[in-house]
Amino acid sequence: MKQINIGLLGLGNIGTGSYKTLEMNGGHIRDVVGLDLIVTRILEKDVDRKRDITVSRGIFTQDPDEIWNDPDIDVVVELLGGIEPATSFMIAAMNRGKHVVTANKAAVAANYEALTDAAARNRVMFRFEAAVGGGIPILNALTTALSANEYEEIMGILNGTTNYILTKMSEEDLPYADALREAQENGFAEADPTADVEGEDVANKLSILMSLVFGKRVRPEDIPTEGITKITKADIEGAKADGCVIKLLASAFKRGDEITCFIQPTMLNRSHPLASVGNEFNAIFVKGNAVDDLMFYGKGAGPLPTGSAVLGDVIEIGRAIAKGAAFDLNET
Amino acid sequence: MKQINIGLLGLGNIGTGSYKTLEMNGGHIRDVVGLDLIVTRILEKDVDRKRDITVSRGIFTQDPDEIWNDPDIDVVVELLGGIEPATSFMIAAMNRGKHVVTANKAAVAANYEALTDAAARNRVMFRFEAAVGGGIPILNALTTALSANEYEEIMGILNGTTNYILTKMSEEDLPYADALREAQENGFAEADPTADVEGEDVANKLSILMSLVFGKRVRPEDIPTEGITKITKADIEGAKADGCVIKLLASAFKRGDEITCFIQPTMLNRSHPLASVGNEFNAIFVKGNAVDDLMFYGKGAGPLPTGSAVLGDVIEIGRAIAKGAAFDLNET
Numbered sequence: 001m002k003q004i005n006i007g008l009l010g011l012g013n014i015g016t017g018s019y020k021t022l023e024m025n026g027g028h029i030r031d032v033v034g035l036d037l038i039v040t041r042i043l044e045k046d047v048d049r050k051r052d053i054t055v056s057r058g059i060f061t062q063d064p065d066e067i068w069n070d071p072d073i074d075v076v077v078e079l080l081g082g083i084e085p086a087t088s089f090m091i092a093a094m095n096r097g098k099h100v101v102t103a104n105k106a107a108v109a110a111n112y113e114a115l116t117d118a119a120a121r122n123r124v125m126f127r128f129e130a131a132v133g134g135g136i137p138i139l140n141a142l143t144t145a146l147s148a149n150e151y152e153e154i155m156g157i158l159n160g161t162t163n164y165i166l167t168k169m170s171e172e173d174l175p176y177a178d179a180l181r182e183a184q185e186n187g188f189a190e191a192d193p194t195a196d197v198e199g200e201d202v203a204n205k206l207s208i209l210m211s212l213v214f215g216k217r218v219r220p221e222d223i224p225t226e227g228i229t230k231i232t233k234a235d236i237e238g239a240k241a242d243g244c245v246i247k248l249l250a251s252a253f254k255r256g257d258e259i260t261c262f263i264q265p266t267m268l269n270r271s272h273p274l275a276s277v278g279n280e281f282n283a284i285f286v287k288g289n290a291v292d293d294l295m296f297y298g299k300g301a302g303p304l305p306t307g308s309a310v311l312g313d314v315i316e317i318g319r320a321i322a323k324g325a326a327f328d329l330n331e332t
Numbered sequence: 333m334k335q336i337n338i339g340l341l342g343l344g345n346i347g348t349g350s351y352k353t354l355e356m357n358g359g360h361i362r363d364v365v366g367l368d369l370i371v372t373r374i375l376e377k378d379v380d381r382k383r384d385i386t387v388s389r390g391i392f393t394q395d396p397d398e399i400w401n402d403p404d405i406d407v408v409v410e411l412l413g414g415i416e417p418a419t420s421f422m423i424a425a426m427n428r429g430k431h432v433v434t435a436n437k438a439a440v441a442a443n444y445e446a447l448t449d450a451a452a453r454n455r456v457m458f459r460f461e462a463a464v465g466g467g468i469p470i471l472n473a474l475t476t477a478l479s480a481n482e483y484e485e486i487m488g489i490l491n492g493t494t495n496y497i498l499t500k501m502s503e504e505d506l507p508y509a510d511a512l513r514e515a516q517e518n519g520f521a522e523a524d525p526t527a528d529v530e531g532e533d534v535a536n537k538l539s540i541l542m543s544l545v546f547g548k549r550v551r552p553e554d555i556p557t558e559g560i561t562k563i564t565k566a567d568i569e570g571a572k573a574d575g576c577v578i579k580l581l582a583s584a585f586k587r588g589d590e591i592t593c594f595i596q597p598t599m600l601n602r603s604h605p606l607a608s609v610g611n612e613f614n615a616i617f618v619k620g621n622a623v624d625d626l627m628f629y630g631k632g633a634g635p636l637p638t639g640s641a642v643l644g645d646v647i648e649i650g651r652a653i654a655k656g657a658a659f660d661l662n663e664t
């Protein structure tokens with residue numbers, strides 16, 4: 001049994017979900033995987049918030065250096081969100097020899113080279129499965145079991161908020177504003193929904209996917225992006241009349257050496273595998289030159305699905321540590 | 333650049349597909365993964381068959397010992413099919429320190445303990461992604477990125493032949509016998525379709541899945557299994573009238589310590605994610621206690637999709653060899 005000590009940055013919604021996943025399944029992970037995952041330090045100011053988890057007050061700190069400088073911490077899990085200070089914290093942790101796991105799509109998309117360079121330079125592992133598709137294990141599949149393929153195309157419904165809104169508009173004949181309000185009331189959209197409905201969140205995810213799938217860095221702000229705010233009831237009805245649904249799709253494809261990418265509301269025939277992906281679900285469609293068409297479907301957000309992806313990354317790092325082989329070999 | 337030498341057992345349909353996948357993508361794998369995969373020896377009697385691949389005649393052998401005794405071979409890829417001599421060959425290879433990859437569901441399902449024990453005893457890796465779901469990377473996902481979950485349920489369309497027949501019966505209003513004939517004419521069913529249409533092939537796959545998902549060994553012959561031969565046009569029409577489709581589903585779920593499993597034609601509401609999986613496609617639905625519902629969809633058979641899975645396994649072994657860590661750590 002190998003003990004893996006985790007320094008957790010942030011105990012908000014996602015941090016609490018990851019902690020809760022470990023509380024729930026830590027015993028199972030010990031039994032099945034042979035790793036004992038322990039959160040030994042948490043960077044978080046709000047010590048008193050009700051969280052429905054059991055945390056010893058003594059492991060909270062407000063000083064990130066206490067985490068980098070703790071020689072017993074193996075893995076730093078960054079769940080603060082936002083580009084900074086998250087990026088600087090992750091690089092500082094790697095510079096002190098810590099492996100890093102994050103769910104932070106904004107930071108990974110904005111600073112992909114700086115983060116992967118820091119990992120390579122320090123020979124530590126850097127994993128970010130939860131940053132794309134929430135609980136769907138798409139990044140791991142693309143970089144391991146599918147790596148005998150040249151990828152030709154990737155296309156996805158990568159944002160649960162917009163998919164929820166479009167589903168409500170279509171199924172309940174609601175105008176955009178009402179569907180948005182319903183999403184907000186049900187916890188599927190934030191008070192300020194801009195990053196979701198304008199496609200910025202999707203652009204971060206597509207940027208990360210292209211780095212892994214095509215080895216090509218396209219900054220999120222350079223991806224032609226159109227959100228869903230201009231979709232009308234008439235658009236939805238017109239699509240229906242043609243046997244189609246409208247989905248906010250992120251697409252990237254390669255023809256020769258050229259990569260084309262864009263994010264836009266798209267009419268999909270009802271028979272397309274992505275057409276039946278409803279509500280807050282996400283799905284990613286990928287075409288490889290050997291495996292042909294594949295689709296992955298699941299919950300793209302939420303505390304426990306995200307916790308599943310975060311802990312899956314920690315387990316992969318823990319296994320590599322236990323084998324004495326915890327460094328990346330061209331995996332990113 | 334690390335060279336990985338492969339001894340290939342069998343150059344039939346799937347063996348040729350895997351060879352072709354490597355011919356097509358070997359350069360890409362060198363560039364992206366940093367591994368040079370080379371087939372250095374092939375056990376195959378039929379040297380002269382037209383295969384549309386370039387193989388040097390000098391690497392053929394009819395003596396399997398030549399493969400086990402070759403100190404330069406790192407990985408043995410078993411694509412003979414059938415329980416024997418495939419099982420004995422795989423164990424002999426592991427006993428000589430070779431890592432083993434197979435696509436052989438019949439052998440893995442029949443001899444799961446003997447094969448995994450041989451791998452553990454010899455500290456070699458044993459991988460069989462292609463045995464379940466063809467190109468769909470389900471086994472890798474279940475044992476790596478998703479391993480922070482306790483699994484509650486797994487359900488799948490695991491056989492392309494029967495799904496093709498049921499799709500034709502439903503979409504073209506064909507009786508069973510005509511749909512079977514069409515499947516045979518289009519290469520989706522064998523001349524003797526028994527193993528597919530009676531559910532034996534699915535039972536092998538469900539047995540393997542249960543070993544990985546629940547850590548519970550259920551022999552394929554102990555899974556209650558009903559095939560599709562008794563499905564009539566009236567059944568299909570009745571399902572349609574209720575807004576349903578009939579699919580041959582393999583199901584296993586856990587309540588407390590009890591695992592229930594069965595294979596049978598099942599009515600699925602059209603809104604179920606598995607209902608829209610048509611023709612020769614496969615899909616696997618899994619529910620974890622953190623990640624919730626997930627579905628994986630893709631081509632469950634065919635030379636290149638199977639080649640994708642086989643080479644994915646070889647690459648994972650090659651990466652571990654390159655890191656000096658090529659042994660399993662509770663991964664099966």
